Amino acid sequence: MSAKIEIRNIQKDTLLFTLILRLVDGLTESIGISASAIDNNIKTLKEKDIRERAGSDRTGYYKIIIKE
Known part of the structure; x- marks a missing residue:
C-alpha cells in the first residue's frame, strides 16, 4: 500500500470518527443523557x-x- 493511499484512509477514518463524535454530542444535547449512557444503551x-x-x-x- 502506498503512502498516499494510507494517508487518504487515515483522513477518511478521522473524518468518520469526527462525524460520529458530533452525532453523539448532538444526541446528548437533544435527549439529555450522557455519551456513556448512549454507549450503555x-x-x-x-x-x-x-x-x-x-x-x-x-x-x-x-x-x-x-x-x-
Missing part, C-alpha cells in the same frame, strides 16, 4: 440481540429488531 441492544447489522462494514448500518 447500544451495548444493551447488542446483549439482548435487538440490533442487527445490515450491509457491508463500510457502508452498512444497524437495524433495530422489534419482536412481537
Whole structure:
C-alpha cells in the first residue's frame, strides 16, 4: 500500500470518527443523557440481540429488531 493511499484512509477514518463524535454530542444535547449512557444503551441492544447489522462494514448500518 502506498503512502498516499494510507494517508487518504487515515483522513477518511478521522473524518468518520469526527462525524460520529458530533452525532453523539448532538444526541446528548437533544435527549439529555450522557455519551456513556448512549454507549450503555447500544451495548444493551447488542446483549439482548435487538440490533442487527445490515450491509457491508463500510457502508452498512444497524437495524433495530422489534419482536412481537
